[in-house]
Amino acid sequence: MAPPELTETDDSVRDTADSTEAPVIETQKLCKIYEGALGGEDVKALTDLDLIVKSGEIFGYLGPNGSGKTTTIKLLLGLIFPSSGSMKILGSSRIGAPSIRKNIGYLPEGAYYPDFLRGEEVLRFYGQLYGLERHDLKRRMDNVLELVGMQHARSRLVRGYSKGMRQRIGLAQALLSDPQILILDEPTTGLDPIARKEIRDILVRLRDEGKTLFISSHELLEVEMISNRVGILYDGVLQTTGTIDELLLDRDLSVEVRGAGAEALEKFAAAGIQAEDAVDNKIVLRLPETVSIYAAMSICEAEHVEVIRIAPRRETLEELFVRVVGMAEREAREKASK
Ligand SMILES: Nc1ncnc2c1ncn2[C@@H]1O[C@H](COP(=O)(O)OP(=O)(O)OP(=O)(O)O)[C@@H](O)[C@H]1O
Ligand SMILES: [Mg+2]
Structure with a gap:
């Protein structure tokens, strides 16, 4: 494609x-x-x-x-x-x-730092590689350690760091030369x-800067x-x-309903309408673009299911990924079998 x-x-x-x-x-x-x-x-x-x-x-x-x-x-x-x-x-x-x-700041895949170094020694080593002057290096180290939330652990050995802490030091290293x-x-x-969310927040902050x-x-x-x-x-x-x-399609509909029993859910499933989420007695149904909204409404009416909300449903990045990679895999298989 x-x-x-x-x-x-x-x-x-x-x-x-x-x-x-x-x-x-x-x-x-x-x-x-x-x-x-x-x-x-x-x-x-x-x-x-x-x-x-x-x-x-x-x-x-x-x-x-x-x-x-x-x-x-x-x-x-x-x-x-x-x-x-x-x-x-x-x-x-x-x-x-x-x-x-x-x-360019670079955080390699599965970054490894020698266990016998302290966090700040890792940064000092990289700072020297970058050619940062002693005074600049100290200021930048303070700056990036603060940014990644590692000031408190800067003098601890990398050996004692959790994965999240190692990743933060990695990020600090990548940011050292600004x-x-x-x-x-x-x-x-x-x-x-939690560590993921924290790293994510740092990345967004860097983008915003x-x-x-x-x-x-x-x-x-x-x-x-x-x-x-x-x-x-x-x-x-x-x-x-x-x-x-641009990439995520929103052709499907999301239909939120209340009071759908097992029988109604069976009818929905038979019509190609899947329940995606349930909160209390509410259920969110996914209506594919191939199924008419009238089909869904007539099941609701017959089964006394209350419709609360109908909204466009955007596919997730995971669904896009599966769709795109799935198509590429099929094309590769077809090409190989020719
Ligand atoms: N140094 C290398 N020598 C030979 N082949 C390599 C080398 N590095 C990567 N490859 C091959 O190149 C292809 C792409 O590898 P690459 O590491 O770029 O993938 P990736 O998308 O980063 O994968 P992952 O998600 O597993 O990290 C693979 O087939 C891999 O085996
Ligand atoms: Mg890789």
């Missing part, structure tokens, strides 16, 4: 980025082949990737395991080289050059719901909550990209 064309009028309310500004990240026909990686055979990790990330947005980069997310990130950082295609970051094609690198762009590879994986965030993730609900735009990869190919509002 080709990515939908974006026009200026398509830019929705959630697309807060200025469409007239040059993209912060832009790739054109970017390809990466890991040569001879699979028992001598090549692995085509990324194919013809055209990606645009705009200033001041959170871009959610999604895709199943092995679809090419980390490969894209490593290419953007200049850690690996493309097989073909081109990239621009902040308008420059000098990927990996110090002037560009210092404007970069314009943050590239975060699965920033909330393995965290509990004007930073551009590129986040790879499997946490679809989370991405839906905070992203302006998303892209879905499958097998190294970008299947779709756009704002959340």
Whole structure:
């Protein structure tokens, strides 16, 4: 499936980025082949990737395991080289050059820091790598430790940190040089719901302060909550990209009813209308676009079910993901069987 064309009028309310500004990240026909990686055979990790990330947005980069997310990130950082295609970051094609690198904060997937270091020693080490002066470094360390809520634990050994604390130190490390762009590879994986919410709040705050965030993730609900735009990869190919509002369909209806008994629910199910949620004696039914509202209303009337509310039902990012990846999988299977 080709990515939908974006026009200026398509830019929705959630697309807060200025469409007239040059993209912060832009790739054109970017390809990466890991040569001879699979028992001598090549692995085509990324194919013809055209990606645009705009200033001041959170871009959610999604895709199943092995679809090419980390490969894209490593290419953007200049850690690996493309097989073909081109990239621009902040308008420059000098990927990996110090002037560009210092404007990118990077949190690697499953970031690891030596256990014998204290949180602040980790930051000092990275600060020195970034070439920050002693005075600047101290100020930045205080600043980022405060931002990620780790001032209280700065002098504790990393060994004693929880996963959430490690991730916060990772985020602090990524923010140390006060970069314009943050590239975060699965920033909330393995965290509990509270720690996730806290990290999410920090990410939104950073976006609101004007930073551009590129986040790879499997946490679809989370991405839906905070992203302006998303892209879905499958097998190294970008299947779709756009704002959340552009991509999530709202063709189905949500019908909230009261007093639906087992018999009514059976009739609804037989008509293709599923109960999605139940609160007290209210039930929320999902009416697919293929089922007429009259069919639902006539069941309600026959079963003495009270209709409280009818509203458009927008699909979730998870449903979009399953739809897009499912279609790509089917296409791949059909191609393979030919
Ligand atoms: N260094 C490497 N050498 C050979 N093949 C690699 C290398 N790194 C990644 N690959 C392959 O490239 C493809 C894309 O991998 P990548 O790590 O980019 O996926 P991902 O989307 O980040 O997956 P995950 O969600 O599991 O982190 C996979 O087939 C992977 O096996
Ligand atoms: Mg990865």
